[in-house]
Amino acid sequence: MFGLFVLVGVTTHPEAALAQAQDDCPLPPGVTPPPDPTVTAQDVESGSATLGEFALAVRAQFKSRGSETVSAEQLAYAGCRLRLEGGPMRSGSTFIVTLTPDGRVYLHAKDMSLSAGSLKPAIYAGILSALGVPPSVLAALQSSDPEASRPARSRLREILRAEPHGSFDLTRAVPGASGYAAAYVSVNTEQPLVLLAGFDLDASHLRVEDIDYGNPAITARQVVDRETLKEFVTEALRFLGRTLSGARTTAESRAAFAKARLALRDPNGPWRHGSVYLYVLDRTSNIILVHGAFPDRYELRPLVPTVRDVVTGKLVLPQVLEAASSSPEGGFVEYYFDDPSDDTDSADIPKLGYAREFTRVTTASDGSEIRTRLVIGSGVYLRAPETTALHQNTVIKSVLPQMMRAMTASTVDAVSSRIQQATSGAPTARDLSLAGASTLPAALLANRQALESGTLDPGQLLEGSSFVLALDTPGTGQRRNLTFWGSGDYRKFSGGNPQAMTYDGNVTSANLGIDGKLGPNTLAGVLLARATGKANYTDSNARPGELTSTVTSFNPYVNWQASDGINLWATVGIGSGEVEVEDSSGTHASDLSWRMAAAGVNGPLVASDQLISGGTTNLRVKGETAFTRAGLAGSESIESMTLNASRHRLMLEGSHVQDLASGATFTPLIEIGLRSDGGDGETGTSVEAGGGLRYENLANGLTIETRARTLLAHSGDYEEWGVSASIRLDPGARGRGRWFSVSSDVGATAGAAERLWAAHDAPGLVPEDGFDASRSLRAEAGWGLPAFGGRFTGTPNAGVGLDGDGAREARVGWRLTPAAKAAPDVDVSLD
DSSP: OGGGOOOOOOOOOGGGOSSEEOSSOOOOTTOOOOOOOSSOHHHHHHTSSOHHHHHHHHHHHHHSTTTSOOSHHHHHHHHHHHHOTTSTTOBTTBOEEEEOTTSBEEEESSOGGGTTOBBOHHHHHHHHHHTTOOHHHHHHHTOSOHHHHHHHHHHHHHHHHTOOEEEEEOTTTSTTOEEEEEEEEOTTTOOEEEEEESOOOOGGGBOOOOOOOOOOSSOGGGOOSHHHHHHHHHHHHHHHHHHHHTOOSHHHHHHHHHHHHHHHHOTTSTTOBTTBOOEEEETTTOBEEEESSOHHHHBTOBEEOOOBOTTTOOBHHHHHHHHHTSSTTOEEEEEEOOOTTOTTSOSOOEEEEEEEEEEEEEEOTTSOEEEEEEEEEEEEETTOHHHHHHHHHHHHHHHHHHHHHHHHHHHHHHHHHHHHHHTSSOOOOOEEEBTTBSSHHHHHHHTHHHHHHTOOOGGGGGTTOEEEEEOSOTTSOOOSOOEEEEEEEEEEEEEEETTTEEEEEEEEEEEEEEEEEEETTEEEEEEEEEEEEEEEEEETTOOEEEEEEEEEEEEEEEEEEOTTSOEEEEEEEEEEEEEEEEETTEEEEEEEEEEEEEEEEEEEEEEESSSSTTEEEEEEEEEEEEEEEEEEOOOSSSOOEEEEEEEEEEEEEEEEEEEOTTSOEEEEEEEEEEEEEEESSSOEEEEEEEEEEEEEETTTTEEEEEEEEEEEEESSSOOOEEEEEEEEEOOOGGGOEEEEEEEEEEEOOSOHHHHHHHOSSSGGGSOTTOOOOOEEEEEEEEEEEEETTTTEEEEEEEEEEEETTSOEEEEEEEEEEESSTTSOOOOEEEO
């Protein structure tokens, strides 16, 4: 009846179970207690009875219908009585072991950890010989030829059905291998079993087996949070289901389940690691049927709730059972209890448990249906050393690749921006920018709000900061155009999902470089980069932490500019740094090595009035690819690992300006963008396309334009599109005369290719709130009139706006602008 099995949860150590095993066996509801055997184990120990008399008395009780088990409750109760030290069937060295016909231990009253194991063939052959099995049958049983072994197994079952019995003594060859054997036929299953008494069977008597563990998607070693814990238990259920699905007979079911129990218990297998393992609990009697870590202490013993949460004082076992029945998929339970495997921890250590109740339906020999309520579960100490180490490594593997992409992007953007500046044709001049402003006061003024609220990150001041300094001295004849330059960068990244881990962080970079001309079309230089990344994360158990990394790298680069203006550039980087994880368990760090390679192209592919007559065709390309590899040396809790991150971007923009007879132009537009983040961590690929038509008449100032864009492909099921249209009439010279504009948008209308290029990471391509096909309408009109003696243009104007969410706006205003083109840029508006 062990085919009833269940899988179950995890407790902790023997000293830290959800409940304690009772010293006696409480009677489950509806179960009639069988009488004691006529000869007890105490009788044998006292010398008033022999082993043979005891074995035959127990066999007689097993054969009686009143004591034969027909349900999991009866099985558990009978097994409990059989194992009870000081009970009628176990005392000192006198106890019962039962074997299936294939020589596998079915039940071991003294040490249940040996149950499911298979006796060595020589020992089992000696026992069968004592029961009268002929040598020819014993030899055929060991044959690898199915044509010989199959009839031998049938002959063996036939002999055992006759219920022979006798003593055996194999101690000359096998120490401790002696006792009394008695075969009997189970009343319920009608299958023969072999009962042994007085044989102190231990692990040395069992043969080494090849264990089939299945191929679980997640193992006990990988359980660190809610998601992995639930998946671990689910995988175990699937494993047991597959193991038992092929069993056609009771004997096959017993053999299959025995092998599954071996797999679940093996400390070197995937189903057990440290304080994470599986157990099976009968819901009615609270008797454990299978325990992955401590079968001898808990299997076939009832549990009573005695262990309490050290923080709340509540009993733990009722909480687990309540969680198991809380929904069809079970539920989680959290409590605090000392981890006996860690001498350095405290009692207020959080433990996460997952339990699930389900019903196992089997068929009895009479064809009746047997329904058994079972519970399956598992648990993990959230601060156990193994869990902490695995958790920190999971954080690194999830977050660090995103940080690596941000660091690489900062370096690559600095190099490509410098190359674009150096090859623009503009003369090199001294230039300084601080946070996008030309002076420190201007930079502080631009960040006034953040300064006043105290939310300004000093690293943000690096964003948009740069300087350029020409090193060649005029009049010296130097022609290398040496330039010393620098830039700063600040970029944010985020990702993850609430079921596993969410994170958000930033990377601050400082770059110093020097370059010069190696020829009329070749620029070469070197960049020294220092990048610091910081990310705050929260796992599925609401445990916060922080990952930081600092990398210093040396990056030589080179650019070649073709005669048509296309730039081809490449850079490599080598560096080192450190990664650090800080959480409630402390701070753990590892050294880091850094390797990077990147290349790019930027410029016009086509600029010709010959391809299509009557106009000019333009096609521009901008693309880059970057690969980064970080190697972690490892430390006490951080494993040695290699992480890879890549980013590939491509943008194509095409247009054809068609000249019309009226003097106006008609321009079809097309743009395609591709973005792919690969390697470790969160990855994704997106392809967007956009197009449009524009009519422009400079003579009367009329412009009509329509655009459309769509997300052609994206990793996942996200979709996005947008359509826009506008008509605009510009005023005449000096902004005077009538003008108006009307525009309408539906969906996402931001530039397709440029949006893919500018996104800092793959998750940033998908808005947190998803796609909303919103609508909007904007209209504005005005009339420019001379003002203040004609030196200015005054423009009364009005506008309205409608949004799809019902928002409306209307305004009336007056704008004053200088009329002369060379006048200072002054714009005064009153709305």
